[in-house]
Amino acid sequence: MNRQIALFALAVAVQAAILAAVPARQVYTRLTGRTLLIRTAPVDPYNFLSGYHVILNYEIATPADPSWAQKPGRTAYVVLKPAADGAWSAESVHTERPKDLAEDAVLIKGRQQRRGSITYGIESYYIPENDRDRIERDLRNNAGKARAEIKVDAFGNAALVRILIEDRIYEY
Numbered sequence: 001m002n003r004q005i006a007l008f009a010l011a012v013a014v015q016a017a018i019l020a021a022v023p024a025r026q027v028y029t030r031l032t033g034r035t036l037l038i039r040t041a042p043v044d045p046y047n048f049l050s051g052y053h054v055i056l057n058y059e060i061a062t063p064a065d066p067s068w069a070q071k072p073g074r075t076a077y078v079v080l081k082p083a084a085d086g087a088w089s090a091e092s093v094h095t096e097r098p099k100d101l102a103e104d105a106v107l108i109k110g111r112q113q114r115r116g117s118i119t120y121g122i123e124s125y126y127i128p129e130n131d132r133d134r135i136e137r138d139l140r141n142n143a144g145k146a147r148a149e150i151k152v153d154a155f156g157n158a159a160l161v162r163i164l165i166e167d168r169i170y171e172y
Contacts, residue, residue, distance in 0.1 A: 029159040033151030034106055036080065036088045037164070040148045053126040054139055056148060056163075060090040060108070061117045072114045077156060080106045087147060093118070097156075109156030122150055122160040131170070138165050 039059040060078060077097050080088040081104060091105065092098075101107055110118035127135050139146060147164045163170040 025157055026159045029151050029153040029157045030161065033153040033157075033159060035161070036106060036150050036152060037086055037147045038080075038150060039087050039089075040146050040163070052129065052132045052136075053124050054136070056123050056125055056160075058120070058123075058148065060088070061110075061119065063090050063093045063116075063118070072112050074112045076110045076112050076118045078108050078110060078118065080108055080152075106152050107156045108152050108158055120158045122148070122158045125160065125163060125170075135163075135170055138168060139163070142166065 040056045060080065063078070074095060077094040079091045079094070079098060079101065081091045081102075083089050088106065098107065108120060110120040113119055142165045145166055149161045149164060151159045151161055153159075161171075
């Protein structure tokens with residue numbers, strides 16, 4: 001009887017560990033990451049399969065020099081530097097993790113896409129149902145003013161924290 005209880009407890013513990021591991025990277029990044037603001041604009045306000053959400057497109061997703069892009073699906077390492085307006089922008093893109101970063105630089109890791117763009121895993125913002133119309137309208141009317149507050153950990157992983165549009169804040 002005691003052995004059955006121990007096996008049951010072990011099975012429950014393993015399942016709990018698996019469930020906890022799913023958001024673990026995002027939680028770690030939010031707890032330990034450096035906070036950055038990046039420029040963003042909404043792309044797709046509605047997806048029938050996922051419910052209401054906005055697919056965000058970031059300025060850092062399309063580097064000025066597309067010659068670095070070689071294979072879609074490959075990891076890209078983007079060096080970010082702060083701009084005068086407080087937003088961060090891409091300074092350089094690498095296919096290998098750079099060894100020496102300037103003190104004021106942050107490294108963010110992404111995935112190369114087919115058309116030379118980069119995704120960082122922070123492109124989807126799910127809109128709470130009760131605020132859906134207001135947030136969607138605000139993003140559409142103020143696309144050039146929208147900023148995303150993200151956190152980037154020491155490994156280059158990013159987590160979306162909130163969307164900022166002028167003085168309005170939308171928590172993720």
